[in-house]
Amino acid sequence: METYFQLDGSEAETLFSKTTHHSDNIQARFGNAGDLRLYHDGSNSYIDDTGTGELRIRGSATAITSANGSQYLAYFAGTGAQEVSLYAGNAVKFKTVAAGVKTSYAATSSTDGDAAGDIVYFSETSTTAGRIYYYTSAGAWELADADAVSSASGMLAVALGSGSATHGMLLRGMVTLNHDPGAVGDTLFLSTAVGQATATAPSGSGDIVRVIGYCLHASNGQIYFNPDGAFVEVTAG
Numbered sequence: 001m002e003t004y005f006q007l008d009g010s011e012a013e014t015l016f017s018k019t020t021h022h023s024d025n026i027q028a029r030f031g032n033a034g035d036l037r038l039y040h041d042g043s044n045s046y047i048d049d050t051g052t053g054e055l056r057i058r059g060s061a062t063a064i065t066s067a068n069g070s071q072y073l074a075y076f077a078g079t080g081a082q083e084v085s086l087y088a089g090n091a092v093k094f095k096t097v098a099a100g101v102k103t104s105y106a107a108t109s110s111t112d113g114d115a116a117g118d119i120v121y122f123s124e125t126s127t128t129a130g131r132i133y134y135y136t137s138a139g140a141w142e143l144a145d146a147d148a149v150s151s152a153s154g155m156l157a158v159a160l161g162s163g164s165a166t167h168g169m170l171l172r173g174m175v176t177l178n179h180d181p182g183a184v185g186d187t188l189f190l191s192t193a194v195g196q197a198t199a200t201a202p203s204g205s206g207d208i209v210r211v212i213g214y215c216l217h218a219s220n221g222q223i224y225f226n227p228d229g230a231f232v233e234v235t236a237g
Contacts, residue, residue: 183218
């Protein structure tokens with residue numbers, strides 16, 4: 001005779017020796033009022049905490065992984081470190097530490113507007129991915145131009161798609177421009193060619209010389225974008 005489950009009075013527990021199978025929308029409930037519920041509805045799986053208090057997941061360390069367990073998505077360190085790590089491509093991209101947080105960026109791809117960093121989503125304006133814009137007094141984004149203080153001295157951002165509020169604007173971080181601004185390691189300036197960066201400082205009368213970042217790749221537009229708040233206006237000699 002094979003045992004499937006056993007009521008064990010000595011241990012005051014029910015012992016299951018075989019897998020239990022709950023059909024779609026059939027819940028496993030726990031607590032006097034059935035506050036904790038586990039079930040699958042045919043499309044998604046749920047852990048519902050419907051009562052008072054908190055849903056607490058406790059362990060010496062806790063990991064959330066991909067479906068086959070081969071890659072981490074998130075990791076929660078146990079007592080002591082108490083660190084939380086978030087992953088992409090099985091590599092840590094965001095981690096909490098005692099002093100605050102650590103983020104990890106890699107050089108972006110050759111796709112225009114591909115980015116990682118500080119991104120904002122507001123003031124919907126039609127934009128071109130990989131071009132540089134400034135935020136106007138009217139609350140819109142316009143192509144930046146080192147030819148004038150009004151379009152070069154304020155808040156700058158790189159467009160990440162065709163709409164500023166839809167796809168975002170990068171204020172600081174790694175990004176791929178839609179043009180090649182210089183050689184690896186070059187200091188980059190806002191250009192007099194609208195919406196572009198350049199490794200050559202503008203020199204015309206009235207031009208604005210403003211450092212906006214550094215070149216990371218010689219041919220595919222990758223840069224570290226970090227506009228300086230200070231600028232110099234060129235005057236005629």
